[in-house]
Amino acid sequence: MIRYSVEVKGIVQGVGFRPFTFRTAKDFNLYGFVRNTSEGVLTEIQGEKDNCDAFVSALKNNPPPLAYIESVKITEIPLKDDYDFVILTSREGIRNTLISPDIGICTDCAADIKTKGNRRYKYAFTNCTNCGPRFTIVYDIPYDRKNTTMKEFKLCDKCSREYEDPYDRRFHAQPNACPECGPELSFYAEGKILTQDPYELFGQFIDRGKIIAVKGIGGYHLACDAKNEQAVRRLRDKKLRYDKPFAVMMRDLDTVEKYCELSSEERNILTSPAKPIVLLKKKKDYDLAQSTTMQNNRLGVMLPYTPLHCILMQEQEVLVMTSCNISDLPMLYKDEDVHLLQRRISDAVLTHNRKIFRRMDDSVCIVVNGKTHLIRRARGYVPEPLQIENNDFNILAMGAQQKNTFCLLKHENAFISGHMGDLDEEEAEKCYKEEIESFIRIFEAKPDAVACDMHPDYVSTRHSLNYAKIPLIKVQHHHAHFASVLAEHRINDLVEDKVLGLIFDGTGYGEDGCIWGGEALLGNIKESRRVGHLLNFPLLGGDAAVREPWRTALAVADIALGREYALSLFPEYKDASGTLLKAGDSGINSPFTSSMGRLFDAVAALTGLRKTTGYEGQAAIELQQIMDESAGGSYHFDIIKDNNMFIFDWRHMICEIVSDLKLNIAPGVISLKFHNAVVDLTVRAAALTAEGNKRRVVALSGGVFQNDYLLEKCAEALEDNGFTVYSNEKIPVNDGGISFGQAAAAAYRMR
Numbered sequence: 001m002i003r004y005s006v007e008v009k010g011i012v013q014g015v016g017f018r019p020f021t022f023r024t025a026k027d028f029n030l031y032g033f034v035r036n037t038s039e040g041v042l043t044e045i046q047g048e049k050d051n052c053d054a055f056v057s058a059l060k061n062n063p064p065p066l067a068y069i070e071s072v073k074i075t076e077i078p079l080k081d082d083y084d085f086v087i088l089t090s091r092e093g094i095r096n097t098l099i100s101p102d103i104g105i106c107t108d109c110a111a112d113i114k115t116k117g118n119r120r121y122k123y124a125f126t127n128c129t130n131c132g133p134r135f136t137i138v139y140d141i142p143y144d145r146k147n148t149t150m151k152e153f154k155l156c157d158k159c160s161r162e163y164e165d166p167y168d169r170r171f172h173a174q175p176n177a178c179p180e181c182g183p184e185l186s187f188y189a190e191g192k193i194l195t196q197d198p199y200e201l202f203g204q205f206i207d208r209g210k211i212i213a214v215k216g217i218g219g220y221h222l223a224c225d226a227k228n229e230q231a232v233r234r235l236r237d238k239k240l241r242y243d244k245p246f247a248v249m250m251r252d253l254d255t256v257e258k259y260c261e262l263s264s265e266e267r268n269i270l271t272s273p274a275k276p277i278v279l280l281k282k283k284k285d286y287d288l289a290q291s292t293t294m295q296n297n298r299l300g301v302m303l304p305y306t307p308l309h310c311i312l313m314q315e316q317e318v319l320v321m322t323s324c325n326i327s328d329l330p331m332l333y334k335d336e337d338v339h340l341l342q343r344r345i346s347d348a349v350l351t352h353n354r355k356i357f358r359r360m361d362d363s364v365c366i367v368v369n370g371k372t373h374l375i376r377r378a379r380g381y382v383p384e385p386l387q388i389e390n391n392d393f394n395i396l397a398m399g400a401q402q403k404n405t406f407c408l409l410k411h412e413n414a415f416i417s418g419h420m421g422d423l424d425e426e427e428a429e430k431c432y433k434e435e436i437e438s439f440i441r442i443f444e445a446k447p448d449a450v451a452c453d454m455h456p457d458y459v460s461t462r463h464s465l466n467y468a469k470i471p472l473i474k475v476q477h478h479h480a481h482f483a484s485v486l487a488e489h490r491i492n493d494l495v496e497d498k499v500l501g502l503i504f505d506g507t508g509y510g511e512d513g514c515i516w517g518g519e520a521l522l523g524n525i526k527e528s529r530r531v532g533h534l535l536n537f538p539l540l541g542g543d544a545a546v547r548e549p550w551r552t553a554l555a556v557a558d559i560a561l562g563r564e565y566a567l568s569l570f571p572e573y574k575d576a577s578g579t580l581l582k583a584g585d586s587g588i589n590s591p592f593t594s595s596m597g598r599l600f601d602a603v604a605a606l607t608g609l610r611k612t613t614g615y616e617g618q619a620a621i622e623l624q625q626i627m628d629e630s631a632g633g634s635y636h637f638d639i640i641k642d643n644n645m646f647i648f649d650w651r652h653m654i655c656e657i658v659s660d661l662k663l664n665i666a667p668g669v670i671s672l673k674f675h676n677a678v679v680d681l682t683v684r685a686a687a688l689t690a691e692g693n694k695r696r697v698v699a700l701s702g703g704v705f706q707n708d709y710l711l712e713k714c715a716e717a718l719e720d721n722g723f724t725v726y727s728n729e730k731i732p733v734n735d736g737g738i739s740f741g742q743a744a745a746a747a748y749r750m751r
Contacts, residue, residue, distance in 0.1 A: 373733065451745065481733075
């Protein structure tokens with residue numbers, strides 16, 4: 001006989017780990033107990049040694065599907081007088097446990113709500129240990145019902161029996177409920193609660209072209225018929241979102257295949273427990289409302305991921321399902337906020353009385369070269385940590401200004417927040433500050449240091465000053481992008497190793513005071529040096545050039561082709577053009593930039609595609625959308641060595657583009673040749689730095705690499721030339737991944 005103490009850390013609460021442990025112990029005739037602790041799950045087993053060892057093997061190799069085991073510590077301890085195996089109540093202490101993300105509905109619960117005669121038939125809050133809300137309802141840990149928003153609902157006798165039965169899949173499912181004891185739906189319209197069946201009312205309002213605010217797991221969505229052009233256009237007007245594509249929810253995979261191309265990898269991620277939005281290529285005979293995606297060739301698609309969604313979609317084929325907010329403000333999740341906004345933005349509200357404690361947007365991803373790349377990391381993934389090995393500190397990384405996330409690094413676990421959005425808005429800043437304090441409290445990780453961007457005017461940078469009594473580590477924006485790739489893929493066995501980072505984005509405060517964005521960096525997680533960059537050009541009018549790409553086109557044309565030609569480019573802006581160029585000559589509100597994102601803007605404006613934008617990155621996105629992949633050819637960047645710096649000179653390329661425009665070459669061909677020029681530039685830049693790049697490893701990051709054509713072709717071309725290529729996958733390649741890179745760089749600098 002032997003007795004083991006088995007301490008398991010990881011995501012092991014709220015995922016059926018205790019009942020799994022109970023059943024496994026029973027299968028091997030073991031005595032002892034299992035309990036949740038604030039560090040994870042503690043089990044003591046006693047029995048024949050072979051059986052105890054078999055138990056440990058099963059625990060390590062075949063845990064519940066939603067569990068994530070970080071570590072297992074096994075200690076032999078003295079025998080006790082146990083004669084059964086039991087599940088004990090949770091024990092509190094130092095908080096080192098991990099919390100599960102919110103999980104999409106499982107197949108068993110989906111069957112329950114479809115089966116007539118089942119007591120959960122059409123019950124919108126059905127869940128079990130394999131699915132349902134988690135992080136969005138948790139006040140505190142351990143993850144027990146009393147620490148969730150479900151504490152307001154007392155279990156009925158039937159639900160209690162399920163909750164207490166280790167052989168039931170609802171054993172200790174904290175959100176467990178049924179129509180007798182759980183949350184209820186309400187349908188508001190015309191200033192009152194309507195008493196008819198909420199599901200029928202929803203269908204009636206959708207059929208009438210109405211907009212409905214629907215309460216989900218992490219906040220409210222706005223829903224309307226994706227086939228009704230008038231309804232979708234009306235939604236755009238009310239949301240003040242005139243150009244950016246909407247996401248849709250489709251009934252099932254058959255519906256997805258009706259409208260979109262679908263690879264096996266895309267199918268797998270659509271149906272995964274995380275249930276993210278997946279950006280899919282539209283089929284040629286696609287016939288949803290044009291205003292759903294505007295000119296975009298891809299459609300953001302998600303499957304129903306809550307019981308409520310499943311029930312609603314039984315009678316609907318495709319619904320627009322977009323965040324309930326105005327323009328770029330944070331997603332609404334509090335009932336009172338939605339009701340205040342209802343008359344302005346929606347015709348009705350389908351809600352319920354289970355509180356959302358934490359706002360959480362939908363995650364968004366794209367599949368490139370068979371790999372899933374998260375563009376927005378939120379529901380289904382947060383707060384599952386990424387690892388930064390051999391770190392002994394707690395570090396709070398503040399993130400960037402746009403697409404903000406923050407990261408709380410607690411020793412080796414990096415907890416990245418959900419999508420915070422752009423911090424320009426007061427409401428977003430408020431949410432940002434509240435969520436930081438919530439993370440520090442719930443993960444009990446008082447920071448030893450704070451990491452932030454070098455830009456002095458970022459809200460995130462200013463907020464870092466609130467932690468004045470601890471070290472502040474400033475991490476250059478593009479180094480944070482670079483470090484995020486290396487840390488995610490653990491490419492830093494030796495600190496002195498040199499890797500090449502090609503970091504292409506729109507805006508980042510540079511070490512020389514210029515705005516960087518087309519950078520070649522050589523280094524590692526801890527530090528890097530700039531070895532190349534795009535030839536600088538002025539942003540005429542400063543930030544206004546981001547919203548008006550014609551200004552950037554004017555600047556690059558002036559440099560490449562001369563003042564006279566530049567002034568002839570945009571006759572509608574003739575007076576402004578002259579004023580801006582003179583201001584640029586004097587350095588007035590015309591900061592220099594090496595931004596690849598802005599160069600994309602310039603090319604889009606030169607082709608006449610997009611002179612002004614309605615959202616960040618629109619010109620570059622639409623330039624990709626018009627690309628004629630059946631064409632061939634490439635423009636050409638010159639690479640000039642200036643001392644020890646490689647300058648990626650675009651002047652000859654701009655001349656080539658203008659020559660093609662004079663020959664009436666189609667914009668789609670120009671777009672392809674420009675994209676191919678950027679691909680060629682990455683290969684040549686990698687070759688020129690190969691001597692310093694000891695491992696012949698290239699990291700690609702920055703928002704420009706959200707462009708799937710560019711990411712795919714750059715990776716293929718680099719690999720064909722003998723390089724190993726990495727890019728962000730589990731975290732966004734855009735500024736949503738900055739906080740993780742800041743945390744990683746700070747951790748290495750503190751060693």
